[in-house]
Amino acid sequence: MEISRYVAFSTDPDGGNPAGVVLDARGADDATMLAVAAEVGYSETAFVVEGDDGALDVRYFSPLAEVPFCGHATIATAVAHAERHGTGSLLLRTAAGPVTVTTDRSADGALVATLVSVAPRTAPIEEADLAELLAILGWSAADDLDPALPPRAAFAGAWHPVIAAASRDRLARLDYDMAALTALMARRDWTTIDLVWRESPTVFHARNPFPPGGVVEDPATGAAAAAFGGYLRELGLVRAPATLTVHQGVDMGRPSTITVTVPAEPDTGIGVTGTAVRL
Secondary structure, three states, X not given: OOOEEEEEOOOOOOOOEEEEEEOOOOOOOHHHHHHHHHHHOXXXXXXXXXXXXXXXXXXXXXXXXXXXXXXXXXXXXXXHHHHHHOOEEEEEEEOOEEEEEEEEEOOOOXXXXXXXXXXXXXXXXXXXXXXXXXXXXXXXXXXXXXXXXXXXXXXXXXXXXXXXXXXXXXXXOOOOOHHHHHHHHHHHOEOOOEEEEEXXXXXXXXXXXXXXXXXXXXXXXXXXXXXXXXXXXXXXXXXXXXXXXXXXXXXXXXXXXXXXXXXXXXXXOOEEEEEEEEO
């Protein structure tokens, strides 16, 4: 099995989010894929099998479990595929549903990929769950939350509670009980916690605790960014169509930039764009 390693949402190998990519995973069973993901040690590794119709069947594994969809590993997979086969459009069949990805080269020659998520949606967070989540994070509902961005669970392939900080300083201070958050997220089928702070109408900063993946924090989370774009559109918190910038990974020393495209039409997929470079 040939395993490639990329960093997504950055052109600097010291930034972004590393992902493993296996472009030919034919014959690999679940146990093998999980073992490879654990050996690679990144938050996710993508395993690809090309179908007879040219579409790619893709599965994503963290070192601990399979996840239904992963944005940064999708960007990395698209760039890896483009390096071998040229740029263009791909159809990915994921556990979350069909995802289209388009690759192209930027003016400086870097490969750039844009995925379009499955249709996003949101759901309320139970009051008890929100209270437990804030307690685990050490956040105060009265002092630390931005009332303009209400807590909500958001989906664009995987579920991510959106919790908005009232200040950049609050976002910068991340300290939580990993075992307690793991248990809560397992009960509610949450993939990451999307902690965000709004710098301007179209610029956001994010941090994503990811204990189900065996890591304290994810430096760039494309699936959460897509879910967040859907959340903003559904709640009328952004004027669509809109192009948003999400900065992530800064506080952990792996700066990442995610571009999110929010179409005006309801129930349409959210675009997530980023670069990726081989490690």
